[in-house]
Structure formats: C-alpha cells, structure tokens
Amino acid sequence: MTDGAAMASPVEATPFSLRPIMIPAFAPALMFGVAEGAVLPVVALTSRNLGGSVALASLVVALIGIGSLVSNIPSSYVTVHYGERAAIIAAGAMTTVALLVAMLAPNNLVLGLAMLVVGCSDAVFALARQSYLTEMVPIEMRARALSTLGGSGRIGVFIGPFLGAGAIHLLGIHAAYAVGAAAAAVAGGIGLLSRDLRAGAGHEGTPHAAVPLTGMLREYRRVFLTLGVGILLVSAVRASRQVVIPLWAEHLGMSASATSLLYGLAGAIDMATFYPAGRVMDRKGRRWVAVPSMLLMGLALVAVPLTHGFGTLMVVSMVLGFGNGIGAGMVMTMGADHAPAVGRPVFLGVWRQLSDVGACGGPVLLSAVTGAASLAAAISVNGGLGLLAAAVLWVWIPRAGRRG
Numbered sequence: 001m002t003d004g005a006a007m008a009s010p011v012e013a014t015p016f017s018l019r020p021i022m023i024p025a026f027a028p029a030l031m032f033g034v035a036e037g038a039v040l041p042v043v044a045l046t047s048r049n050l051g052g053s054v055a056l057a058s059l060v061v062a063l064i065g066i067g068s069l070v071s072n073i074p075s076s077y078v079t080v081h082y083g084e085r086a087a088i089i090a091a092g093a094m095t096t097v098a099l100l101v102a103m104l105a106p107n108n109l110v111l112g113l114a115m116l117v118v119g120c121s122d123a124v125f126a127l128a129r130q131s132y133l134t135e136m137v138p139i140e141m142r143a144r145a146l147s148t149l150g151g152s153g154r155i156g157v158f159i160g161p162f163l164g165a166g167a168i169h170l171l172g173i174h175a176a177y178a179v180g181a182a183a184a185a186v187a188g189g190i191g192l193l194s195r196d197l198r199a200g201a202g203h204e205g206t207p208h209a210a211v212p213l214t215g216m217l218r219e220y221r222r223v224f225l226t227l228g229v230g231i232l233l234v235s236a237v238r239a240s241r242q243v244v245i246p247l248w249a250e251h252l253g254m255s256a257s258a259t260s261l262l263y264g265l266a267g268a269i270d271m272a273t274f275y276p277a278g279r280v281m282d283r284k285g286r287r288w289v290a291v292p293s294m295l296l297m298g299l300a301l302v303a304v305p306l307t308h309g310f311g312t313l314m315v316v317s318m319v320l321g322f323g324n325g326i327g328a329g330m331v332m333t334m335g336a337d338h339a340p341a342v343g344r345p346v347f348l349g350v351w352r353q354l355s356d357v358g359a360c361g362g363p364v365l366l367s368a369v370t371g372a373a374s375l376a377a378a379i380s381v382n383g384g385l386g387l388l389a390a391a392v393l394w395v396w397i398p399r400a401g402r403r404g
Contacts, residue, residue, distance in 0.1 A: 004043050008391040014304050016138050018145060024194035025133055025145070026152040028088055031187035033156020034123055035095060038164035039102070040064075040157075041090070042176045043115060052108045060112045066124075067119020069356045073213060075124040076349025080211075081132055085191055087128035091333030092188015094121040096181045103177035109255055125187075131345050134336040140282060142336055143289075147329030151271060154328065156183075158244045158267050211343025216350060223338050227396040228354045234290075235358030235388035236365065237325075239299050240382040241320050248304050249313060251375060258310055263313060266321030273325035280326075281333060290330045298379030298386025305376035331355055334397065 018025070040061075047057035079087045095118055102114035129149060137145040160183070169177035217224065245266070249259040281289045300319040307313040335351035362382065369378035 011047065013128045016141055018137070018148070024190060025129070025136070026148055028125070028151040028187040028190050029129060029149050030094070030156040031034040031178065031183045031190070032095070032122070032376075033061075033089075033153040034160040035099065035156075035183035035187070036089050036122075036153075037157035037160020038167075038176050038183065039099060039118075039160075041161050041164065041274065042168070042173055043102075043111075046102070046173065046366070047111060050105065050108050050111060056108055060108060060115055063093055063112050064119040064122070064359055065266030065356070066346040067116040067121075069119075069353070069360060071120040071123035072127065072353040072356060073346075074351045075127045076345040078346075079128050080134045080343070082099075084128040084132040084135075085194055085280060087124050087219040088191030088194075089188050091121040091125035091128070092184050092186075092191060094124075095184035096188065099177045099181040103181070106336060121184075123352065123356075127345060127348055128349060129363075130332050130336065130348055130352075134339060134344060134348070142340075143281030143286070143329065144275065144278035146332040146336060146363070147274045147281070150329035150332065151274030155271055158271060168293040169289035179226050211346050212347060213350075215325060216343060216346050218338075220338070220347065220350075224350065224354065227334065227338070227393070228351070230389055230392035230396055231334065231351065232354045232358035232361075233385050233392060234294060234327070234331060235355040236362030236388040237294065237301070237389060238318055238324060238362070239359040239384060240362040240366050240385075241297065241324065243366055244301060244304055244379050244382065245313075245317055245320070247375060248307070248379065250308070250311065252309065254310060254313075262310075262314055262317045266317045266324075269318055269321040270325035270328075273322060274328035277326035278329060278333075281330065285397075286330065286334055286337070286398075287394065287397045287399075289326055291390050293330065294386050294390035294393060296320075297327075298383045298388075301386055302380055304383070337398075338339070 020083075043061050043064075045056040046053070047060045052060065073301055075087070078090070082090075084197060098114045098121065099116040102118075104110055105111040105114060130146065133145045133149060134142070160180070163179050164176035169178045171178075208279075245262055246259050277289050300316050300323060303316050303319075304313070307316055335348055339347040339351070363387070364376045365385075366382055369381050
C-alpha cells in the first residue's frame, strides 16, 4: 500500500461521492474553458485588425502560454497563503477584467498585456483547482475526479467557440471577449459561493504550510528528474498535435471547413473518453492509461505523414483524439499522487511548470525540424517523443499500490 493510500484510509470508512462537489469542483473549470474557447479563435485576428503583423499576432497569442509558464511557481504561493477558494475568485476576477480590457484594446501592447494576464490567471486557477481536489477526494477516486476536471475544461473549450461565433454574428468580433468575460465572472462567482477548504474539519490547513521552493526541489528532485521528464514529454506531444493536424491538412490541400470537421470529430472522441479512463486509472493503476495514451498518440503522429486524403487523416485524427482523451487528467493525477501533504501547492506548481515547459517546447521543436528538414520529418520526430514518453512512464510510474 502506498503512502497516498495510507493517508486516505480514514476517508475510506465513509463512502465518498463526487456528486456533492460537482458544482464547486467542476463548474468553474467548465466556465474557464468556455472563456478560453470563446476568445482563442479571435485573438490573432484582433491583433491583425489593430495593425499587427502575422508574427506579432502569433506573439500576442503566445503570451497566454508565457503568462501561465511564468506564474506556476508564484501561483503556488498565492494558494499557500490565501487558500484555493480565494485563488479561484482572484483568477476569475483577473480574467474577467483582462478580457474586458482586450475587448476595448486600442493597440497590440494593451491586447498583449491582457493576454499575459489571462495566462497568469489560468495558472492560478488550474493549480488551485487541482490542489482542492487532491485534498478533498480520497485516493481511490482521485483519477476519476482529476480526469473529470480535465474533461470539464475540454468541454468548455469545445463549447466556447460556438458561443463566441454566435455573439460575433450578432454584435461583431469584440463580442467574443464579452462572452469570455462573462464565463470567467461566473467561474469566479461559483468560487465565491463555495466552501473554503480551510474552513473544514480535519487536516485541511496542513497543505498550506509555507515550504521553500529550493527545499521542495531538493527533496523531490528524483521525482522531477524521472517521472517529471515523462510529464514534460507528454505535454510536448499534446501541444504538438494541435498544430500538426491543421498543418498537414493544409499540406494535403484541404479546405478550412474540412480541417474544422477533423478537429470537431477528434474533439468529440476526446470529450467522450475522459471519465472511463479515470475509472481505469483508479481501478487498475495509472500505467494502464498513461502508457497506452502516449503509445496511441505517438503512433498516430508517426502515421500522419503517411495519410493522403481526408479519409485517412480523419482516422488518424480520431486515434489522436482518443489517445489524448483517455489521458485527460493523468498529468494532474500523477502530480497529486506524489505531492506531499505539507507544501502541496508548491510541489504542484513545479509539476505544472514541467508540463508548461513541454507544452511550449513541442511546437517549437516542430517548427525547428520543419525548417531544417520537412514537415513530415518534424511530425515524425514529435511522434517519436510520444513513444519515448510511453517508455519513460512505463519505467517510472510506481508499480506498487494504486499509483502504479
């Protein structure tokens, strides 16, 4: 039995249900996803409308990821000092204000700063929500809870563009930001009405003890340098897949509508598989989902350059969607498995940092190899990263107890 399972033993005496925490736990993630999905399709276009070049528009979009990357560690200390509930409220308020500023932005500097704040807020929210569920849910249901958290965000991102498109049709491009701001405000409002974790009974205050970052890195360096490398690779593969499909579809001469259909089909499969995968992780172990997820994604990416039309690319895209879908929440779950009770938010902040570095590095690697060789070679290299990730996870995910 693992330490995590031993920690959960007092909870096991009373059957636990996710139903009472469905709204406070998952509704904010859904609404943040809606906000992101409504805004992301129009940020680059807004930048171009403000006179920005294609390169500048790409940078403005990238500032969202940069904001998240630089905020993971600071957001852990926000959660330590103020608690999960306050962090969620603050993230909702910051995102709401930032999107309203973006809606009225007179130039690209203001728009870029707004996107940077959106990325920072996303880091604060994601860490607070993960920390909350790690503390509230017993280990035997942890993967289902965190998979549902990841799936809720994905559903929101899927819904957001449709809501944004409707608002744009009626009121113009700036209305998409209003939709995003409203969704973020609802997410923060749900946090405001939720119970603060620190107010409960038991050991809820323990994870909020201050732990120096250097001490955390030193004590858990083996985890970060082994399984953490696997998490970095996982994130690189996931981020690359979002770029690969449209680039290869364009290479094959497909229309924008055909590419969107491929995205929609893959997204539908992605959303349909997160909860069953969480059940498998809880019942059989993390390895049973994490390794197949990366094997499927790696093999599918390797197969992308072999496709020659809509039908074959559709099949590969659906396999990619399935592989990504079953892996929803697995990065958060493995982070929660290894996070210590004292200083948990700090550990999870480092864990998210590894994930974000991978997410930023995957598309950069794709671009570099494409420039040096070809798009087909770059896609194959990223597929190889997926296979390498599967091997690393197979070796370093603990075999004992429920974590293996």
